[in-house]
Amino acid sequence: MSTTSDVLGRLHARPAAARWRNPGLWLGMLALLLVGLWPVVSGQAATREVIFTMLLAIALASSLNILMGYTGYVSFGHVVFFGLGGYVSMFLLSLGQPLWVAVPAGGVASGVLAFLLGKAILRLRGTYFALATIGINEAMRTFINNFGPFGGSTGISLNFSVYGNYGGAANALWLAYYAVLALALLAILVSYIVKTSKFGLGLMAIREDEDAAEVMGVFTPNAKTWAYVISAIIPGMVGALFFFKNGNIEPADAFRLQFSIETLVMIMLGGQGTVLGPILGALGYQQLRSFLLTNAFFKDYQLVIAGVLLLLIVLFIPAGAVGWLRKRFPRLRNVLP
Amino acid sequence: MEPLLRIDNVGRRFGGLQALSGVTFEVFEGEILGLIGPNGAGKTTLFNVIDSVYEPNEGQVTFRGQPTKGKKPYHLARMGLARTHQIVRPLSELTVRDNVIVGACFGRENRSLGDAGEIADEVLHFVGLSERADQLAGSLNVAQKKRLEMARALAARPLLLLLDEVLAGLNPSEIVAMVETVRNIRAQGVTIIMIEHVMHAIMNLSDRIVVLEYGQVIATGTPQEIIANQRVIEAYLGDPKLAEQLMEAA
Numbered sequence: 043m044s045t046t047s048d049v050l051g052r053l054h055a056r057p058a059a060a061r062w063r064n065p066g067l068w069l070g071m072l073a074l075l076l077v078g079l080w081p082v083v084s085g086q087a088a089t090r091e092v093i094f095t096m097l098l099a100i101a102l103a104s105s106l107n108i109l110m111g112y113t114g115y116v117s118f119g120h121v122v123f124f125g126l127g128g129y130v131s132m133f134l135l136s137l138g139q140p141l142w143v144a145v146p147a148g149g150v151a152s153g154v155l156a157f158l159l160g161k162a163i164l165r166l167r168g169t170y171f172a173l174a175t176i177g178i179n180e181a182m183r184t185f186i187n188n189f190g191p192f193g194g195s196t197g198i199s200l201n202f203s204v205y206g207n208y209g210g211a212a213n214a215l216w217l218a219y220y221a222v223l224a225l226a227l228l229a230i231l232v233s234y235i236v237k238t239s240k241f242g243l244g245l246m247a248i249r250e251d252e253d254a255a256e257v258m259g260v261f262t263p264n265a266k267t268w269a270y271v272i273s274a275i276i277p278g279m280v281g282a283l284f285f286f287k288n289g290n291i292e293p294a295d296a297f298r299l300q301f302s303i304e305t306l307v308m309i310m311l312g313g314q315g316t317v318l319g320p321i322l323g324a325l326g327y328q329q330l331r332s333f334l335l336t337n338a339f340f341k342d343y344q345l346v347i348a349g350v351l352l353l354l355i356v357l358f359i360p361a362g363a364v365g366w367l368r369k370r371f372p373r374l375r376n377v378l379p
Numbered sequence: 380m381e382p383l384l385r386i387d388n389v390g391r392r393f394g395g396l397q398a399l400s401g402v403t404f405e406v407f408e409g410e411i412l413g414l415i416g417p418n419g420a421g422k423t424t425l426f427n428v429i430d431s432v433y434e435p436n437e438g439q440v441t442f443r444g445q446p447t448k449g450k451k452p453y454h455l456a457r458m459g460l461a462r463t464h465q466i467v468r469p470l471s472e473l474t475v476r477d478n479v480i481v482g483a484c485f486g487r488e489n490r491s492l493g494d495a496g497e498i499a500d501e502v503l504h505f506v507g508l509s510e511r512a513d514q515l516a517g518s519l520n521v522a523q524k525k526r527l528e529m530a531r532a533l534a535a536r537p538l539l540l541l542l543d544e545v546l547a548g549l550n551p552s553e554i555v556a557m558v559e560t561v562r563n564i565r566a567q568g569v570t571i572i573m574i575e576h577v578m579h580a581i582m583n584l585s586d587r588i589v590v591l592e593y594g595q596v597i598a599t600g601t602p603q604e605i606i607a608n609q610r611v612i613e614a615y616l617g618d619p620k621l622a623e624q625l626m627e628a629a
Binding site: 239240243244246247249250251253254255256257258259260261262315372 | 430432451452453456457461462464468469470471472473477480481482484485486487489491492495513531535
């Protein structure tokens with residue numbers, strides 16, 4: 043079996059020059075940076091909140107895409123990492139630990155959970171794996187509901203004085219915003235690095251035909267586990283920031299299955315297995331969601347429409363928007379990662 | 380001389396079906412061994428046992444002096460075993476070139492992506508798929524997919540190559556080209572075991588032939604010995620005249 047360093051060592055770049063000259067990556071990141079900096083320029087809190095939600099969705103969708111889009115394993119319960127990261131960091135914050143310790147700790151906790159789960163459930167394939175992920179999310183929610191140190195069913199609320207360490211609540215909101223912007227950019231970068239690495243090629247071989255990949259020499263159990271771990275760390279950190287900003291965490295909010303399913307819709311909409319797809323899907327879905335939630339007629343049908351949208355994508359454009367473009371115009375494959 | 384591969388009294392069951400029973404033979408470095416037999420004789424099952432896709436219920440497979448028991452297909456790939464599949468298994472949504480790069484990256488030499496790209500270009504040229512390099516593998520026709528499988532296996536720089544019916548479904552001119560490719564592979568020093576039903580091709584290519592029937596070895600020998608074997612004629616070749624024709628062709 044290959045060692046951890048062996049596996050991580052496979053994250054070697056394709057020839058550096060070609061890899062880092064991809065215009066699609068840089069344009070995507072630049073566009074996201076500009077969108078992310080818009081609230082800073084405008085100074086509007088309402089715009090900041092809208093874009094915060096989008097950045098959060100991009101970070102989650104790009105991370106899940108590593109498992110779902112590159113490896114072909116659909117996780118319906120990925121929100122478990124968002125929730126666990128949130129709980130671990132809130133617990134540490136409530137003990138007086140600083141944010142810069144609590145957020146990475148949330149990511150590490152999610153990564154460790156993914157590693158342990160990966161060893162156990164990544165032996166399952168297809169529907170069985172997807173069902174197992176739902177079960178894990180529900181099991182975690184029930185466990186936390188009864189876990190005293192994490193506040194049981196009432197969860198953890200931060201004392202308002204905690205925000206004093208970050209220049210007050212208003213500044214803390216901006217701090218969380220900048221951090222989520224950085225994590226969204228990091229998620230895209232990680233997604234791109236994985237996709238263009240030897241490790242990523244192994245994952246895509248697994249997605250296409252796991253048995254054939256094994257015969258070709260891909261160490262499938264290790265590759266899948268590491269893909270799961272990588273896809274869990276950023277959601278853990280994003281969860282930490284989200285609940286820090288909220289000031290409160292409860293099991294029902296932290297482990298909302300609906301959130302996972304919406305992330306899947308975003309990936310499918312933009313194009314699974316592509317770097318830019320989850321960005322486009324997250325932006326598109328969040329725009330649609332904002333419209334639906336604020337529309338007098340549609341406000342109660344948001345999830346119904348998300349379900350119909352998923353159905354339509356699966357039926358008519360299973361490759362998603364970016365995937366469709368890549369197939370329709372093969373030359374775009376080099377510029378749309 | 381130490382064999383590259385030793386199959387020692389191997390048996391494999393699927394429930395009540397005994398797919399392989401007491402199979403024993405050796406493969407030496409540099410040779411082409413033909414594996415023939417009627418449909419359902421256990422040929423592909425034997426490949427799956429050699430490749431550790433299935434564990435044998437009895438007996439032992441030894442590759443490069445090491446028992447394969449407990450090893451996974453990816454361990455054997457790193458040890459220098461590569462194969463093609465009877466029913467082609469392209470990585471459909473990856474380009475032809477990326478398919479071959481997978482072979483080079485994760486095969487015996489465990490190359491970096493940059494090196495693997497160079498090997499892929501070289502191997503694609505060798506099997507005549509250079510012009511299709513940027514196409515998606517799923518868009519190739521059957522003959523091209525078979526060449527792709529072979530390219531992927533070759534890119535792994537294997538010591539032993541298992542070819543499972545690479546000539547099936549090809550037209551006569553494609554068969555001639557593929558036979559030439561197999562000869563060229565052997566010329567590079569790769570040991571080959573090939574399952575084939577195209578008799579004149581396997582008789583021409585093989586140094587030795589093993590015949591399976593109902594999971595058991597019924598004959599082993601040179602092509603001339605196999606063609607003349609009465610039991611093989613009865614069990615597989617069927618027509619003594621065909622055997623004579625093959626003998627002339629061989």
